[in-house]
Amino acid sequence: MKAASVQDYRRLAKKRVPHFLFEYLDGGSYEEVTKKRNRTDLEALALRQRVLRDVSGIDTRVELFGRTYEMPVALAPVGLAGMYARRGELQAVRAAEAAGVPFALSTVGVCPIGEVAEAADEPFWFQLYMIRDRSFMRDMLALAREAGCSALIFTVDMPMPGSRYRDYRSGLAGESRLSGNIRRVFQAMRRPRWAWEVGLFGRPHHLGNVAPVLGKNSGLEDFMAWMGKNFDSSLTWQDLEFVRDNWDGPIILKGILDPDDARQAATLELDGVIVSNHGGRQLDGVTSSAKALPRIVGAVGDQLDVLVDGGVYSGLDVVRMLALGAKSVLIGRSWVYGLAANGQAGVEHVLELIHEEMLVAMALTGCISLADIDSSVLDNS
Numbered sequence: 001m002k003a004a005s006v007q008d009y010r011r012l013a014k015k016r017v018p019h020f021l022f023e024y025l026d027g028g029s030y031e032e033v034t035k036k037r038n039r040t041d042l043e044a045l046a047l048r049q050r051v052l053r054d055v056s057g058i059d060t061r062v063e064l065f066g067r068t069y070e071m072p073v074a075l076a077p078v079g080l081a082g083m084y085a086r087r088g089e090l091q092a093v094r095a096a097e098a099a100g101v102p103f104a105l106s107t108v109g110v111c112p113i114g115e116v117a118e119a120a121d122e123p124f125w126f127q128l129y130m131i132r133d134r135s136f137m138r139d140m141l142a143l144a145r146e147a148g149c150s151a152l153i154f155t156v157d158m159p160m161p162g163s164r165y166r167d168y169r170s171g172l173a174g175e176s177r178l179s180g181n182i183r184r185v186f187q188a189m190r191r192p193r194w195a196w197e198v199g200l201f202g203r204p205h206h207l208g209n210v211a212p213v214l215g216k217n218s219g220l221e222d223f224m225a226w227m228g229k230n231f232d233s234s235l236t237w238q239d240l241e242f243v244r245d246n247w248d249g250p251i252i253l254k255g256i257l258d259p260d261d262a263r264q265a266a267t268l269e270l271d272g273v274i275v276s277n278h279g280g281r282q283l284d285g286v287t288s289s290a291k292a293l294p295r296i297v298g299a300v301g302d303q304l305d306v307l308v309d310g311g312v313y314s315g316l317d318v319v320r321m322l323a324l325g326a327k328s329v330l331i332g333r334s335w336v337y338g339l340a341a342n343g344q345a346g347v348e349h350v351l352e353l354i355h356e357e358m359l360v361a362m363a364l365t366g367c368i369s370l371a372d373i374d375s376s377v378l379d380n381s
């Protein structure tokens with residue numbers, strides 16, 4: 001099958017990676033109500049078709065945190081992404097560079113910051129979770145600085161992880177080490193290409209940035225247990241000072257859904273916020289990103305750059321989010337489906353598809369630059 005859309009890549013990804021990995025990527029928390037809302041609320045936004053407006057010179061370039069990118073789409077931080085293709089984060093950062101968009105490396109990525117920096121020619125973004133051990137945090141920020149990361153995403157919507165039922169059903173969570181391993185090995189055997197390329201030759205399969213503190217205990221269960229124990233649930237607004245003191249570049253706060261929180265963020269020395277419900281993977285039942293976005297833009301859009309993610313699967317969705325006031329979007333699952341299906345080429349193609357879809361959406365809403373995209377491109381009748 002030749003993929004013509006992100007949804008096609010999703011179908012291919014399902015056939016290429018072991019069941020537990022597909023479920024980890026595809027799933028949301030609890031009953032996945034918010035994950036579904038992210039899609040349905042976006043899809044419900046009708047675009048307004050306009051014609052005869054000379055759309056021959058469309059420009060999708062955007063300036064974000066001091067750098068210019070080819071389109072307002074960034075690869076969101078995704079933990080364990082490196083399991084979806086051999087040294088997956090390296091393939092993804094190269095794809096992002098080829099497309100001229102930012103790549104964000106997760107704290108809990110498979111490849112450590114230094115390895116990604118070696119593969120990258122351009123600065124990438126680094127995403128940080130607050131870990132109890134502040135010296136570990138300082139070291140990680142120092143590594144990100146050494147690696148030349150151009151922005152820091154600080155994720156604040158995970159004081160504790162939401163439960164994802166699919167991970168229990170698939171054998172990723174809630175199993176003893178032995179039975180979990182057996183289930184996962186059987187699933188990997190049904191995906192021989194993945195087992196060969198990633199299972200065998202993609203090692204080490206650990207969370208590269210965290211591995212030094214775990215020493216020998218570096219099985220998947222050890223990492224899951226470490227995250228549960230070490231993510232700092234006592235985090236407050238005051239702790240942002242710690243981050244600010246240890247990072248002098250742009251800081252983007254990720255996981256804002258409420259205008260009051262956005263207003264509080266705007267009082268601090270921050271550069272942007274990402275309106276996000278973590279792709280419907282944390283508090284199930286919260287509002288969709290598309291619903292939250294205009295309220296947050298209304299509250300702080302003149303003070304901070306407002307980015308958004310959640311349910312963006314096409315260039316049409318990108319235009320919808322921009323019409324709601326976002327400066328740029330991030331895509332999570334969409335790029336990892338491409339990575340799982342066809343490595344770097346898959347991610348590059350996903351980005352190419354999204355760009356082409358954006359061009360069509362802009363042409364038919366009569367927009368030639370991003371500045372033209374506002375609420376008037378939505379049919380509010």
Ligand SMILES: Cc1cc2nc3c(=O)[nH]c(=O)nc-3n(C[C@H](O)[C@H](O)[C@H](O)COP(=O)(O)O)c2cc1C
Pocket residue numbers: 024025026038076077078079080106107108127155254276277278279280281309310311312330331332333334
């Ligand atoms: C498998 C998976 C792992 C994720 N890991 C992280 C992470 O390590 N750090 C983070 O800030 N967000 C993480 N996220 C959330 C994404 O950055 C992003 O907010 C979300 O995927 C956007 O929704 P979408 O997948 O519908 O595009 C993860 C999302 C997925 C699907």
